[in-house]
Amino acid sequence: MTLPNPQAAADLAAQLKPLDLKGRIALIEATIPGRLVFTTSLGIEDQALTHALAMAKGRTEIVTLDTGRLYPETYDVWAETEAAYGIRIRAYAPERRSEEAFVRESGINGFRHSVEARQACCGFRKVEPLGRALDGAAGWLTGLRAGQSANRADTPLAEFDESRDLIKLNPLADWTREDVDRFVRDNYVPYNVLHDRGFPSIGCAPCTRAVRVGEPERAGRWWWEQESKKECGLHVHVPETDVAPGEEAAAFETTQSHRPEMAR
Numbered sequence: 001m002t003l004p005n006p007q008a009a010a011d012l013a014a015q016l017k018p019l020d021l022k023g024r025i026a027l028i029e030a031t032i033p034g035r036l037v038f039t040t041s042l043g044i045e046d047q048a049l050t051h052a053l054a055m056a057k058g059r060t061e062i063v064t065l066d067t068g069r070l071y072p073e074t075y076d077v078w079a080e081t082e083a084a085y086g087i088r089i090r091a092y093a094p095e096r097r098s099e100e101a102f103v104r105e106s107g108i109n110g111f112r113h114s115v116e117a118r119q120a121c122c123g124f125r126k127v128e129p130l131g132r133a134l135d136g137a138a139g140w141l142t143g144l145r146a147g148q149s150a151n152r153a154d155t156p157l158a159e160f161d162e163s164r165d166l167i168k169l170n171p172l173a174d175w176t177r178e179d180v181d182r183f184v185r186d187n188y189v190p191y192n193v194l195h196d197r198g199f200p201s202i203g204c205a206p207c208t209r210a211v212r213v214g215e216p217e218r219a220g221r222w223w224w225e226q227e228s229k230k231e232c233g234l235h236v237h238v239p240e241t242d243v244a245p246g247e248e249a250a251a252f253e254t255t256q257s258h259r260p261e262m263a264r
């Protein structure tokens with residue numbers, strides 16, 4: 001692959017499709033020259049991917065966005081992961097003056113006032129730091145899965161991100177939540193204890209709650225907003241013909257089987 005473009009991403013997606021996770025990481029690192037960045041939220045999908053990357057001992061950088069509003073349990077699994085794999089997860093934090101201005105003008109929980117205020121908060125706590133994390137990157141790895149929500153139902157294994165001029169890789173795109181749980185359990189991967197307390201998806205503490213049985217996985221994120229608006233601006237997917245041949249977008253999953261009792 002020379003330059004990132006939609007066709008190159010579609011070709012790569014087709015090549016990734018038959019491979020297991022180890023093979024997918026190897027192919028991504030062999031195919032995409034230049035800087036590769038994996039942004040982890042320290043949720044269970046990202047922990048599975050962190051494990052695979054740590055085992056591969058490749059060249060993909062593992063980074064996280066420390067919004068300053070994360071659960072204590074998230075910081076705990078962050079430290080636990082670094083100790084378990086002997087790695088450092090590089091943190092990108094909000095720009096101090098933006099944070100101070102938002103809190104001064106809107107209040108510490110001002111993101112609850114409107115969708116616009118919430119997006120502004122996600123903007124300086126997540127989107128702007130993400131831009132710095134991806135500066136100069138040729139490939140961006142994520143733990144997104146198609147089954148996580150209706151908004152993510154057409155998540156491909158690889159796609160061209162025109163706005164950032166890079167290839168976005170989602171090596172778990174076609175995994176189910178059960179696949180993730182099995183991988184984590186079988187490989188003794190450290191995970192956030194909140195997953196055992198009804199949190200299938202874990203973000204900032206004031207914007208994430210546990211979900212009830214039968215609710216979609218991301219029902220606990222910004223639950224006071226409409227479903228269609230529930231993304232933070234990090235993952236803006238424009239559907240293209242970049243889904244691998246024969247791969248159909250999965251219907252998003254509910255939590256009826258998402259309460260795994262995983263031995264830690």
Ligand code: SF4
Pocket residue numbers: 067069111118119121122123125126203204206207232
């Ligand atoms: S998830 Fe909530 S606290 Fe976190 S950046 Fe977005 S609005 Fe702010």
